[in-house]
Amino acid sequence: MVQSDLKKFFVYSLFLGILILPLVGFATTTFNASRAFTVWGLFVGVLAFGLITKGIRHSGGYVNLSDSLAPARNKIKDKLLAVPAKYYILALLAFAVIYPMVANRYLVDVGITCLIYIVLGLGLNIVVGLAGLLDLGYIAFYAVGAYTYSLLNLNFGIPFWFCIPIGIGFGCIAGCIIGYPTLKMRGDYLAIVTMGFGEIIRLMLNNWDNLTDGPNGLYGMAKPTLIYPSIADGGLTWVTFHLKSLESLYFLVLGIAILTVIGVQRLDRSRIGRAWVAIREDEVAAELSGVPTMWLKLLAYALGASFASVVGGFFAAKLSYTNPNFFIFMESCIVLCIVVLGGVGSTPGVIVAAVILSAVPEIFRDLQSYRMLAFGAAMAAMMVLKPEGLIPATRRKRELHASDHHQHEES
Amino acid sequence: MANDQPILQLKDVHTYYGNIHALKGVSITIPKGGIVCLIGANGAGKSTTLMTTFGIQPSTKGEIFYQGRAIHKLQPEEIAALGMAQSPEGRQIFPNMSVHENLEMGAYLRNNKKEIAKDLDWVFTLFPRLQERTGQLGGTLSGGEQQMLAIARALMQKPTLLLLDEPSLGLAPKLVEVIFETIQQINRDSGTTIFLVEQNANMALGISDTGYVMETGKIVLTDKSSVLLESEQVKKAYLGE
Numbered sequence: 328m329v330q331s332d333l334k335k336f337f338v339y340s341l342f343l344g345i346l347i348l349p350l351v352g353f354a355t356t357t358f359n360a361s362r363a364f365t366v367w368g369l370f371v372g373v374l375a376f377g378l379i380t381k382g383i384r385h386s387g388g389y390v391n392l393s394d395s396l397a398p399a400r401n402k403i404k405d406k407l408l409a410v411p412a413k414y415y416i417l418a419l420l421a422f423a424v425i426y427p428m429v430a431n432r433y434l435v436d437v438g439i440t441c442l443i444y445i446v447l448g449l450g451l452n453i454v455v456g457l458a459g460l461l462d463l464g465y466i467a468f469y470a471v472g473a474y475t476y477s478l479l480n481l482n483f484g485i486p487f488w489f490c491i492p493i494g495i496g497f498g499c500i501a502g503c504i505i506g507y508p509t510l511k512m513r514g515d516y517l518a519i520v521t522m523g524f525g526e527i528i529r530l531m532l533n534n535w536d537n538l539t540d541g542p543n544g545l546y547g548m549a550k551p552t553l554i555y556p557s558i559a560d561g562g563l564t565w566v567t568f569h570l571k572s573l574e575s576l577y578f579l580v581l582g583i584a585i586l587t588v589i590g591v592q593r594l595d596r597s598r599i600g601r602a603w604v605a606i607r608e609d610e611v612a613a614e615l616s617g618v619p620t621m622w623l624k625l626l627a628y629a630l631g632a633s634f635a636s637v638v639g640g641f642f643a644a645k646l647s648y649t650n651p652n653f654f655i656f657m658e659s660c661i662v663l664c665i666v667v668l669g670g671v672g673s674t675p676g677v678i679v680a681a682v683i684l685s686a687v688p689e690i691f692r693d694l695q696s697y698r699m700l701a702f703g704a705a706m707a708a709m710m711v712l713k714p715e716g717l718i719p720a721t722r723r724k725r726e727l728h729a730s731d732h733h734q735h736e737e738s
Numbered sequence: 739m740a741n742d743q744p745i746l747q748l749k750d751v752h753t754y755y756g757n758i759h760a761l762k763g764v765s766i767t768i769p770k771g772g773i774v775c776l777i778g779a780n781g782a783g784k785s786t787t788l789m790t791t792f793g794i795q796p797s798t799k800g801e802i803f804y805q806g807r808a809i810h811k812l813q814p815e816e817i818a819a820l821g822m823a824q825s826p827e828g829r830q831i832f833p834n835m836s837v838h839e840n841l842e843m844g845a846y847l848r849n850n851k852k853e854i855a856k857d858l859d860w861v862f863t864l865f866p867r868l869q870e871r872t873g874q875l876g877g878t879l880s881g882g883e884q885q886m887l888a889i890a891r892a893l894m895q896k897p898t899l900l901l902l903d904e905p906s907l908g909l910a911p912k913l914v915e916v917i918f919e920t921i922q923q924i925n926r927d928s929g930t931t932i933f934l935v936e937q938n939a940n941m942a943l944g945i946s947d948t949g950y951v952m953e954t955g956k957i958v959l960t961d962k963s964s965v966l967l968e969s970e971q972v973k974k975a976y977l978g979e
Contacts, residue, residue, distance in 0.1 A: 598846075605843050608832040614794055615826060617818030617847040617895065 450634030456672035458627035459607030464525025472639025487551035498636025506628035544650025670716025751800035778952035823897035833877030844894030939976035
C-alpha cells in the first residue's frame with residue numbers, strides 16, 4: 328500500500344516535470360531554470376503533502392482524530408440541514424443587496440461579471456443540464472443579444488427595455504436556427520455543429536463591416552433608464568433616471584439574475600422539465616410515452632438562447648461598447664465549465680460555480696502569466712475530487728454513482 | 739360496420755435504414771380486441787415494423803391506418819395521443835428515474851389524476867413486484883423487473899392498442915411464462931388489443947389468435963395461430979422440431 332503510493336508519487340512527479348519544466352522554463356529561446364524548478368517544486372510539494380497525510384492516516388493517528396470529531400461534525404451538518412432553504416436564500420439575497428454598498432468599484436464590477444455568468448450558466452444549464460444537449464457555441468446567443476441592443480439603439484434610438492423583448496425574439500430565432508438542423512444529432516456531432524455555429528456568428532460580426540463595423544465594434548449605446556412618476560412639485564411628473572452608476576447597473580443585473588433563477592427553477596419542476604429529463608435518459612422511450620421530443624429540444628435551445636440574449640443586451644448597455652472579440656470560443660467554454668463544475672442540472676451549483684469561476688481569475692491576478700495555469704489546475708483538481716460538481720443535482724448524482732449503486736444492490 | 743374495422747392496418751409498407759431496405763412491402767391487419775403476433779428470426783424486420791408503425795422510423799412507401807385514420811405521416815407523440823403504446827425492445831426504461839417516476843412518464847399525456855391513480859393500482863396488481871420497488875431506480879432492477887416496468891409504463895398510457903417488442907428477450911423461462919400470462923390477463927381484463935412481436939414462436943403462437951411470419955422484411959405466412967403451430971414450415975424454421 329505505502330509502496331504503491333511511493334511509486335505513484337515518483338511517477339507523478341516525473342510526469343509533472345516533463346510537462347512543466349519546458350512549458351514554464353522556456354522564455355523564447357533561453358531556459359530559465361530557477362523559475363521552472365520553483366513551479367515544479369510547488370507541484371511536487373503538494374504531492375508530497377498528500378503522501379505524508381496519507382501516511383499519517385494510515386498509521387492511525389489521523390483516523391482517531393477524525394473519528395472523535397465525527398459526532399460533532401454530523402451534529403453541525405444536521406443543524407445546517409435543519410435550517411429551511413428559504414433562510415439561506417434570504418441570507419444570500421441580503422448579501423447580494425448589501426454587497427455594492429460595502430464593496431469598492433472594482434469589486435462591484437467583478438460582482439456584475441459574476442451575475443452575468445450566473446445568468447449565462449443557468450441558461451446553458453437548460454440546454455445541457457436539463458435537456459442533455461451539449462452546446463459549445465452558447466456564447467453566440469449572448470452576442471445576438473448584445474448586437475441586437477447595440478444596433479437597434481444606435482440606428483433607431485430604441486431604448487433598452489424595448490430592445491430586451493426584441494433581443495429575446497432574435498435569441499429564440501437563433502436558438503431554433505441552430506436547434507432545427509441538429510435535432511437528430513447526438514453527442515460529439517452536436518458539439519461540433521454548435522461550436523461551428525458559435526464561430527459563424529462571431530466571424531459574421533467580425534466581417535460584416537457595413538452593419539457591425541467589424542472588429543472595431545460598436546460604441547455609444549445609451550445606458551438603461553428607469554422612468555417613474557413623481558409628485559414632488561405639486562403636480563405629477565415623470566422622472567427619467569439613467570442607470571449610469573456601477574451600483575445601479577449591479578442592481579439591474581441582480582434583478583435579471585433573480586428572475587432567471589426563478590424561471591429556471593419553475594421550468595425544472597414543471598412537466599416540461601420532467602419531459603427534458605426523460606429525453607436525456609432515453610429519447611426513444613420518451614417518444615413512445617408521447618413526449619414531443621422535437622419541440623421540447625427546440626424549446627430548450629430557444630429558452631437557453633433567450634436568457635443569454637437578455638444578459639447580452641445588458642452587457643452591451645453596461646459597457647456602451649461591444650466588439651466580436653468578447654464572443655470567442657473560450658467564453659463558451661467558460662460557461663460550459665460553470666455548468667459542469669457546479670453540477671450539471673443543479674441551480675445552486677451553477678450559481679456557486681459562476682461565483683468561483685469569475686472570482687478565481689481575479690484572485691490569481693497576482694500570479695500574472697501563471698494565472699490561467701492556476702485556473703486550469705483548480706479546474707482539474709475539482710473534476711478529480713468531485714466529478715459530479717460542487718452541488719450536484721440529486722438525479723445527476725444518481726447517474727454518476729449508478730455503478731456503485733449496482734454493486735451495492737448485488738452485495 | 740364500425741366493429742369490423744381493424745384497429746391497425748399496414749398496407750404495403752416499405753422502410754429504409756439508409757440504403758438498407760428493411761421492410762419490403764409489409765401488410766398486416768389487426769382486428770380489435772385480440773392478440774396478434776409477429777414471429778420471425780433475428781433481423782427479419784420485426785422491430786422495424788413496430789418502430790415504423792409508431793412513426794419513429796418513418797416509412798418511405800405504403801400506408802398505415804389506426805382505427806381507419808391514416809397515421810403514417812404523424813409524429814410519435816401524435817400517435818401516442820391516439821391511444822397506441824409500445825413497450826420497446828431491450829426495455830428502454832428511464833434508468834435514473836424511480837419505478838414510480840417511470841410509470842408517471844407513461845401517463846405523460848394524461849391529465850385526469852384520479853384515473854391515473856386507478857391505473858397505477860391496476861398496474862401494481864398485474865405486477866406486484868413493481869409495487870415492492872416503487873422507490874427504486876429503474877436501472878437497478880433485474881432484467882425481468884425492467885421488462886415488467888416497460889410493459890407497465892406502456893399500460894399507463896391507457897392504450898387501446900399495445901405493441902410489445904420481444905417481452906421474453908433475455909429472461910429465464912419461468913419469468914417468460916409469468917410475463918405471457920400477464921399479457922393474456924391484460925387483454926382479458928381491459929380489452930386492450932395486443933400486437934406481440936416475438937422470437938419465441940412457440941409461446942407467442944400459444945397465446946395469440948392470429949400469427950404473421952416474417953422473413954427478411956416480408957410477410958411470408960399468415961394464418962390462425964393454432965394452424966401455424968401445426969404448420970410444417972413454421973415447425974421446421976421456428977419451433978426447432
